[in-house]
Amino acid sequence: MSKEEIKAAFISLGCDKNRVDTEEIMGALQEHRISITGRMDEASVIVVNTCSFIGEARSEAVETILEAAQFKKAGKCRLLVATGCMAQMYKEELLREVPEIDLVVGISSYPRLPGLIKKALNHKFRVCIHGTHAEDKLTPQKRIITTPSYSVYVKIAEGCSNRCNYCVIPGLRGDFREKPMVSVFNETKKLVQDGAREINLIAQDTTFYGIPENGKSRLPELLQLLSKIKELKWIRVLYAHPSHLDDRVINTISKNPRVCSYIDLPLQHVNTEILKSMGRFYSKKDIINTFKKIKEAGLTLRTTFMVGFPGEKEEHFRELVSFIKKYPFGRMGAFTYSPEKGTPAFYYRYKVPHKIKIKRWEHLMKTQRKISYIINQKERGKIYPVMIESRVTSESGYQYRGRTPLQAPEVDGCTYFTSPYYYRHGDMVDVMVTHCSAYDLYGRTL
Numbered sequence: 001m002s003k004e005e006i007k008a009a010f011i012s013l014g015c016d017k018n019r020v021d022t023e024e025i026m027g028a029l030q031e032h033r034i035s036i037t038g039r040m041d042e043a044s045v046i047v048v049n050t051c052s053f054i055g056e057a058r059s060e061a062v063e064t065i066l067e068a069a070q071f072k073k074a075g076k077c078r079l080l081v082a083t084g085c086m087a088q089m090y091k092e093e094l095l096r097e098v099p100e101i102d103l104v105v106g107i108s109s110y111p112r113l114p115g116l117i118k119k120a121l122n123h124k125f126r127v128c129i130h131g132t133h134a135e136d137k138l139t140p141q142k143r144i145i146t147t148p149s150y151s152v153y154v155k156i157a158e159g160c161s162n163r164c165n166y167c168v169i170p171g172l173r174g175d176f177r178e179k180p181m182v183s184v185f186n187e188t189k190k191l192v193q194d195g196a197r198e199i200n201l202i203a204q205d206t207t208f209y210g211i212p213e214n215g216k217s218r219l220p221e222l223l224q225l226l227s228k229i230k231e232l233k234w235i236r237v238l239y240a241h242p243s244h245l246d247d248r249v250i251n252t253i254s255k256n257p258r259v260c261s262y263i264d265l266p267l268q269h270v271n272t273e274i275l276k277s278m279g280r281f282y283s284k285k286d287i288i289n290t291f292k293k294i295k296e297a298g299l300t301l302r303t304t305f306m307v308g309f310p311g312e313k314e315e316h317f318r319e320l321v322s323f324i325k326k327y328p329f330g331r332m333g334a335f336t337y338s339p340e341k342g343t344p345a346f347y348y349r350y351k352v353p354h355k356i357k358i359k360r361w362e363h364l365m366k367t368q369r370k371i372s373y374i375i376n377q378k379e380r381g382k383i384y385p386v387m388i389e390s391r392v393t394s395e396s397g398y399q400y401r402g403r404t405p406l407q408a409p410e411v412d413g414c415t416y417f418t419s420p421y422y423y424r425h426g427d428m429v430d431v432m433v434t435h436c437s438a439y440d441l442y443g444r445t446l
């Protein structure tokens, strides 16, 4: 390829951890004078960062790759690259099955990607490369932020050592390995200098931070350290794990004014037997204790449940439904069990029929909708700082959409409000809640 400019376009699928990977790959390419474009039709390279968490995610990844391949026929695209969990999981198979793909690059080989792209553009070849997890340097790279600059994710660790019996992630991303605290601090400081006011801390299990070396979570120290960054307004903890959430973490979140009084704690189920067969070693009694501590600390609790796990009988499901009625969650998501090859649960007997899984999912979400509405009703009259994400002009002034510190990006509801005053995206303004729906709040400025 002549010295003409190499332009790369990206499609990032899956979770926010994968999004951070995309942002780091973009930064690495730019450091190697490969420019990033948002236009697929002008890209010489298209990178699809895939997800492989469940079957549906893989179908979406293949569909997206085939759509991107159209630009090899119609556009300037000369190289189609697959990265991410599906590339890690299927390696050569993906290269064989999808001839449109030129490079399949596993999670641990991202540092080699810029050089490989240049080589493949000059000497046309198809290859799949995979390193070991020991190779992936977890020092902060230059990132090209793909979320609004005022609200970003910071990945504090890679991999997971919990090995739940239904989950492919430990097999794909390896055991838990954390970023040094000073690296997380420097990365966050840089992001705040670049305009971030909200930081969402992510990992497969954020509460496991520090445990491998210290035997106890060092998340409290990390939160205290990050809250020293003056311009940073909101620090949010996502993906906590019930087995590693101790009182110090709860206290730090509730006492530190820069840390959102919010915690995301996927529980997956409440029946102790089901939890055991999932490979999640906490009991219903533990959940109730933790729930009470979180409520006493005044935190908003988000959780996620899985329905239809092998062996889940109707009474186990009813137990889950009555649990969320008795112990209401401010925020709740749910998904149906998806059998994943290579996980222990894949070989379990007593599979729940798909129809039943869907019926249970619908019933659980419907129940939560009513609970969420009742909880939101209690927000009327309260005043919250709202971070503005969008603005439309109206006859009487402006209509805004934003989030309070108790609403996480992408997964929770939003706050809509009107104001005669003009504000920019990322500004924070006090809003009085006047009414609500099941998931969203409505209000006005003071």
Ligand code: SF4
Residues within 6 Å of the ligand: 160, 161, 162, 163, 164, 167, 168, 169, 170, 204, 205, 241
């Ligand atoms: S905690 Fe369990 S479900 Fe979550 S990433 Fe780790 S193994 Fe998977």
